[in-house]
Amino acid sequence: MSVTKPSLPKGTRDFSPVEMVKRNYIYDTIKTVFKKYGYAEIQTPSMENLQTLTGKYGDEGDKLIFKILNSGDYLAKVDEQLLAAKNSNATISKISEKALRYDLTVPFARYVVMHQNDIAFPFKRFQVQPVWRADRPQKGRYREFYQCDADVVGSTSLLNEAEFILIYHEALSKLGLKDFSIKINNRKILSGIAEIIGKPELIVDMTVAIDKLDKIGLDGVSKELLERGFTEADIEKLKPVILLEGSNVEKLESLKNVLQTSEIGLKGIEEIEKVFEYVNHLTSHISHLTSHIELDITLARGLNYYTGCIFEVKTNEVAMGSIGGGGRYDDLTGMFGLKDLTGVGISFGADRIYDVLEELNLFPDSAQQGTKVLISNFDENAELYALPLLQQLRDSQIAAELYPTSAKLKKQMSYADAKNIPYVVLIGDEEMQSGLLTLKDMASGAQEKLTTGQIIEKLK
Template sequence: MATKPSIPKGTRDFSPVEMAKRNYIFDTIRSVYALYGFQQIETPAMENLSTLMGKYGEEGDKLLFKILNSGNFLSGVDTADLSSENTNKLAAQLCEKGLRYDLTVPFARYVVQHREELTMPFKRYQIQPVWRADRPQKGRYREFYQCDADVVGSDSLLNEVELMQIVDTVFTKFGIRVCIKINNRKILTGIAEMIGESDKIVDITVAMDKLDKIGLEAVNAELSKAGISDAAIEKLQPIILLQGSNEEKLDTMRTVLAESETGLKGVEECAFVLQTLQSLGLKNEVELDLTLARGLNYYTGCIFEVKALDVQIGSITGGGRYDNLTGIFGMPGLSGVGISFGADRIFDVLNQLDLYPKEATTGTELLFVNFGQAETAYCLPILAAARQAGIRCEIYPDSAKMKKQMSYANAKNIPFVAIAGENEMNEQKVTLKNMVTGEQMLVSQEELIAAVKK
């Protein structure tokens, strides 16, 4: 017996029903992006490794899927390198390309490559899959979609405000209650200065970012392992555990970071964004979270993360300000800020909370029964008129038994079936059956269309 085929771990197939749900997610996000003046672009699934490497930190580089060179990829490789089993050195010789890890770095490359064609500030959105060689687990996949929106060419904090409005609007449309968490990398830099560990900023942010996943004790152990002194870790505790309203936290941090110009700038940036959002009356909670760090090294200002309140799952949206990203591609001084919706996690949340509207998952609305050649010829013009009226409909392709055709309608959750036999044809009508209630009525073409649309 042949072995049943399978797919790689961390990937998924999606059925027609699941695809209808995913398209509901993409269409909702796309429509909100368009409301705010964002334009869509796409970039290739694979990029040159030189574009990707070094942009995500050491941990991110390890998670890049690398693509073997075409043809004889061993050509020109030193046999000593092969026997040494130095995977990093070998990868540099065997692979020139890799699958994109996110959409932000390819976007930065796009901006630099097409800079002469773009009008600044440039507001783009992009909905495409990305790949990470991560350990698959609940809510974490090796292949998943991101739905990004970025603004480049503007330093204004109004961009941050607008992106948080987009987040609020999208999740309100989905019916998902969320908490929007905000912090600032400048605040984190100021904290590192304040505890006397400026050179350990990356280690501090990576550890603090894991607080909700591994707990305070494990975070402190990671900080200690990274070479941060016990005295510095002790100074960090009140900040990690800081409670209170956003205003109270901001006031505390103004005092704590009084000697740090960078830290105070971060506090004021957060204060502007939070106060402006408060005046706009968002539907969802917005919280200043001083432990939020976002692991990626390219963030330089405000950072964001969104958590669902009614489901235990990781971040479902994230992003932040990056001032230097295009500089690595030869275009310094171009500031940007962006967010990314995790479509696959949103899919799981909507499933768990059963929040999909019925119309989002409805496929065919009307099935025409096939009794034979003459009946089909009679039904096809009615079918065409129904489609022209915007009704999703189909005709069963074969003249099969009625039971089989009704089973087909039930299996596909088709709510209405149109039946036209000799009697209906003589009266220039059809029998319309409601598959939910079982009710049947003899109707004209116009009445059929009106009944199904209703």
């Protein structure tokens, strides 16, 4: 039998114990904030029916869905003609009925429709699970990654949007980030812009192009708009909008002027103003919060279901893509037959946040530590003596290990070093007779003689 060299699929990773402690620190911090704002956790399966996911993310998104081959003879339902035609899209529905979830929002919509009689509306849920995308792997972009989502459905109140701004601010601040931008826009403003140009049918083309401003600049955006069916005259009308400057209030005043003939555009401005008003009332005691919020008219997240406010969060401390985003959708559950249920949701990019915290050295010591104390094991007597102490430490919520076999001290110390265990309890004949055990601080090398009770107090 040939030996297979172990490897991972591209864009996926193993996580070591050290990494898992740090990852859980991020999840636990974000989950604590979600719960504080009234959100409850659910989970959905890793795989969904392919038809549940298809058509929900636009053509580009559909291409990135990982399909799962039907079990057994998956070609059984495909006729020779279809295979000969080499039409992969037509073949997929015959050979694949399931797919790995692409995000957590569409499965959430399905969940709400399936459980609509069991849940109280407005329904506030959060979900922390992996998603899969057949994307080209690169720095900060993986094929398997975790999303941390919170959504509320069944409420039109813009208080929800304001609270999401607070959730972002609180969670990221708790994680130690200081310089980040919570960008906000409104799809209705973008609709208004497309309307005053007289091309409402090209709103998606317009937003896809505008969204690339920070990547390809105004010339690049103009070129793309021309390719997508806009004229030079349209682009002249768009320029003052794309290049908006000033404070949030000044930007809104400029937009009111540009969009004065567009009812839907003015409605979008009104919604943003209401969100800002709520934020001001909620955070009158937090003076610096508003400095993190930025009205960004180029923000046009490409997903097809946002209808109102749109969010995106970026850190300014590290070169990294967005570390969060979301928005308001008016009829997400309509695709599953439950009409007119409005919702709004946000997502934290936990993998990118991890990379940011790692680069800025922001993980606290508590997020880098597993076992706190190792008890030495020199012989059978010492082992028996150590067992009650081991249990007492654990009963006191101190992560403790007993070295599992009697071995030379050097070997046991090497083990403690390899696992970053900060303390070692040494138990020899003298310690067992006196009842005073030696506690060694691995960082400083200092040793002191203490009773069991004193050791527990110190390590607590």
